[in-house]
Amino acid sequence: MGLHTITKVEFWPIDVPITDPFVVATGARVMAQNVFVRVTLKNGAQGHGEAAPFPEVGGEDRDACLAAMKQLGKMLLDQSASEFKTIAELLKEMAPTHPAARCGLETALIDAFCHASNIPLWKLWGGADVRERQTDITIPIADLDKTVSLARGWYSKGFRLFKMKVGKNVEHDIRRLEAVHRTLPGIAFIGDGNQGFSREDCLMFAKGVNQFGGTMVLLEQPVVREDLDSMAAIRRETGIPVAADEAVRSLDDARRVVEQGAADYINIKIMKTGVMEAADIASFTLKCGLKLMIGGMIETRIAMGCSFSLVLGLGGFEVLDLDTPLLLATDPVKGGYCYNGPQLQPWQGSGLGMKAEPGKEVTTIE
Ligand SMILES: [Mg+2]
Numbered sequence: 001m002g003l004h005t006i007t008k009v010e011f012w013p014i015d016v017p018i019t020d021p022f023v024v025a026t027g028a029r030v031m032a033q034n035v036f037v038r039v040t041l042k043n044g045a046q047g048h049g050e051a052a053p054f055p056e057v058g059g060e061d062r063d064a065c066l067a068a069m070k071q072l073g074k075m076l077l078d079q080s081a082s083e084f085k086t087i088a089e090l091l092k093e094m095a096p097t098h099p100a101a102r103c104g105l106e107t108a109l110i111d112a113f114c115h116a117s118n119i120p121l122w123k124l125w126g127g128a129d130v131r132e133r134q135t136d137i138t139i140p141i142a143d144l145d146k147t148v149s150l151a152r153g154w155y156s157k158g159f160r161l162f163k164m165k166v167g168k169n170v171e172h173d174i175r176r177l178e179a180v181h182r183t184l185p186g187i188a189f190i191g192d193g194n195q196g197f198s199r200e201d202c203l204m205f206a207k208g209v210n211q212f213g214g215t216m217v218l219l220e221q222p223v224v225r226e227d228l229d230s231m232a233a234i235r236r237e238t239g240i241p242v243a244a245d246e247a248v249r250s251l252d253d254a255r256r257v258v259e260q261g262a263a264d265y266i267n268i269k270i271m272k273t274g275v276m277e278a279a280d281i282a283s284f285t286l287k288c289g290l291k292l293m294i295g296g297m298i299e300t301r302i303a304m305g306c307s308f309s310l311v312l313g314l315g316g317f318e319v320l321d322l323d324t325p326l327l328l329a330t331d332p333v334k335g336g337y338c339y340n341g342p343q344l345q346p347w348q349g350s351g352l353g354m355k356a357e358p359g360k361e362v363t364t365i366e
Pocket of ligand 1: 192194220221245246267
């Protein structure tokens with residue numbers, strides 16, 4: 001048995017309250033119901049990972065995720081963590097419809113491998129562009145007063161790029177953005193429809209924001225994921241860049257989006273595809289001349305740290321939506337990158353540089 005042989009896989013559910021209800025066009029959440037993973041290697045190195053299933057996007061809930069991990073975890077035993085690429089492919093073959101479960105296991109095993117190799121996770125991807133980065137901040141769907149008070153709070157902490165969740169009621173969406181625009185100078189918006197708009201709604205939304213003088217830098221997934229025609233039309237007719245989020249849940253999806261000219265940006269999320277495929281989609285996106293955005297589900301700093309490692313290591317990410325740890329009431333993780341207002345500061349330790357204490361209901365496979 002080599003030093004990188006996986007000898008133990010542990011995972012446990014973790015609940016983290018969300019400070020303000022997270023309402024988007026497709027659903028609402030008050031609690032992040034995630035799963036933490038810890039992988040131990042023969043040489044004692046340990047790695048952490050996180051699964052953040054978001055049923056409305058991936059169709060995967062936590063119970064399904066825990067059940068999948070039980071099966072997949074057994075497969076990891078006695079494999080070498082240095083074979084993380086091959087293992088990621090095997091995981092995908094075994095559980096194609098459980099990207100969050102796969103993501104948690106992949107992250108933990110890659111993290112363990114980096115600890116054993118004594119390199120930060122971003123170094124594994126190349127370490128292309130290691131510096132402080134700025135994230136946007138997400139404002140969920142809420143009434144006018146709540147929307148403005150949330151935006152004001154973040155503005156006072158230095159945030160200037162507001163990702164507004166929209167797509168439930170176009171006139172109300174326009175009024176919400178207008179209220180924020182009139183209150184806070186020097187800001188810009190991303191409008192994230194989460195597939196909630198029709199093509200006409202989205203055109204009306206863009207026009208409405210333009211009329212009150214708002215700056216809209218990106219329209220994210222305005223319409224249903226299959227409707228690439230409308231995404232292409234929205235790009236043409238508004239002149240505002242469009243980001244494909246739900247429309248890209250695999251490398252094949254990314255190919256279709258590129259072929260049909262449906263987006264300017266692809267929003268990479270490790271929870272949609274697993275870590276290795278996310279890295280592949282990112283490389284493909286840049287090769288095709290499109291731009292990169294990166295985001296997450298409702299994640300703690302474990303999953304988001306893995307995404308940040310892609311930003312630092314691969315380079316080329318222009319829009320960062322890595323804010324969800326800031327929306328959580330507590331931080332269950334020690335070490336790793338940290339936030340200073342909207343800035344994410346890189347870490348120097350090995351792997352993700354993080355630790356999390358196992359909860360009460362740990363499943364152990366050894
Ligand atoms: Mg989105």
